[in-house]
Amino acid sequence: MVKNILLTGATSGIGKAAAKKLLQEGHFLILPYRNEEKASVLKEELEAIAPDRFDLQRCDLASLDSIRSFADYVKEKYDYLDVLINNAGVWNRHFRESQDGIELTWAVNHLAPFLLTNLLLDLLRKGRRARIVNVSSDLHQGSIDFEDIEFRKKEYNGVAAYRQSKLANILFTKELARRVQEDGITANALMPGFISTDLFQDLNFFARLIIKIIAKSPEKGAETIVYLALSPEVEGVSGKYFKDKKEAISSRQSQNIDLAKRLWAVSEQMTGLRASVSE
Numbered sequence: 001m002v003k004n005i006l007l008t009g010a011t012s013g014i015g016k017a018a019a020k021k022l023l024q025e026g027h028f029l030i031l032p033y034r035n036e037e038k039a040s041v042l043k044e045e046l047e048a049i050a051p052d053r054f055d056l057q058r059c060d061l062a063s064l065d066s067i068r069s070f071a072d073y074v075k076e077k078y079d080y081l082d083v084l085i086n087n088a089g090v091w092n093r094h095f096r097e098s099q100d101g102i103e104l105t106w107a108v109n110h111l112a113p114f115l116l117t118n119l120l121l122d123l124l125r126k127g128r129r130a131r132i133v134n135v136s137s138d139l140h141q142g143s144i145d146f147e148d149i150e151f152r153k154k155e156y157n158g159v160a161a162y163r164q165s166k167l168a169n170i171l172f173t174k175e176l177a178r179r180v181q182e183d184g185i186t187a188n189a190l191m192p193g194f195i196s197t198d199l200f201q202d203l204n205f206f207a208r209l210i211i212k213i214i215a216k217s218p219e220k221g222a223e224t225i226v227y228l229a230l231s232p233e234v235e236g237v238s239g240k241y242f243k244d245k246k247e248a249i250s251s252r253q254s255q256n257i258d259l260a261k262r263l264w265a266v267s268e269q270m271t272g273l274r275a276s277v278s279e
């Protein structure tokens with residue numbers, strides 16, 4: 001059966017490979033993008049697979065207003081969603097702010113999927129055993145610094161900001177899985193692998209060269225995403241972390257339910273969201 005699948009970050013890297021695979025599998029894709037040039041390249045590539053089975057729409061995940069407008073569009077146009085894949089992400093070497101003045105890594109990697117998912121929950125409830133797939137990373141070790149999430153007090157560290165955001169992806173997944181359990185929706189997080197993509201474009205030339213040599217292909221990186229989105233093997237499985245299409249153990253901190261609840265409350269506050277699911 002054709003599924004309605006919303007995938008973020010399809011203009012590049014792992015997301016592009018996942019989009020192609022999902023389209024080849026016969027599904028319908030809703031694809032938010034921020035860059036017109038990259039979107040038109042993607043459009044051509046996807047048209048070669050299936051000209052009428054995707055919907056590219058502008059949405060800057062670094063803007064809460066843009067996410068809200070995009071979610072309104074999706075709710076207006078579609079009756080249901082079967083899969084939501086929060087894949088888009090950034091790695092910033094230097095401190096940058098989103099359009100809302102929020103530290104950019106936190107805004108794009110955590111707040112954007114948090115807000116988008118919550119705004120689309122009603123559509124997912126109307127889907128067929130809907131699935132939410134959140135792309136995290138094995139770099140999720142560490143903790144959430146609730147006293148200084150945005151690196152306003154301490155010196156900016158791009159690796160620490162990225163790690164914190166990827167830990168937030170798993171904590172969000174676990175709390176979300178608990179909240180949507182009764183709706184028959186599942187939520188899982190994953191590590192796509194060490195993959196050669198534009199994610200590392202902010203690193204220096206030699207680091208990028210080494211990554212290009214040792215990292216795997218975007219197609220390989222897309223495998224666990226597609227598996228969690230479609231495979232009957234994970235029907236009903238929720239709140240877990242996956243790697244190489246297998247359940248894996250995430251860090252101790254990422255399994256801390258109190259931390260997950262605190263993060264949820266802080267994220268509601270930072271996005272201005274009144275959660276549409278019960279406590």
Ligand SMILES: NC(=O)c1ccc[n+]([C@@H]2O[C@H](COP(=O)([O-])OP(=O)(O)OC[C@H]3O[C@@H](n4cnc5c(N)ncnc54)[C@H](OP(=O)(O)O)[C@@H]3O)[C@@H](O)[C@H]2O)c1
Binds near residue numbers: 089108
């Ligand atoms: N590569 C790895 O080794 C690795 C390892 C672990 C986890 N991950 C995770 O995998 C996911 C995909 O990353 P990737 O490696 O494929 O990187 P990528 O090639 O840089 O792709 C990132 C995608 O996110 C989109 N994006 C970034 N900021 C956005 C914004 N403000 N609004 C809308 N879209 C935005 C990008 O759009 P543009 O094309 O316009 O830039 C692009 O489509 C990320 O969540 C990353 O953390 C990657």
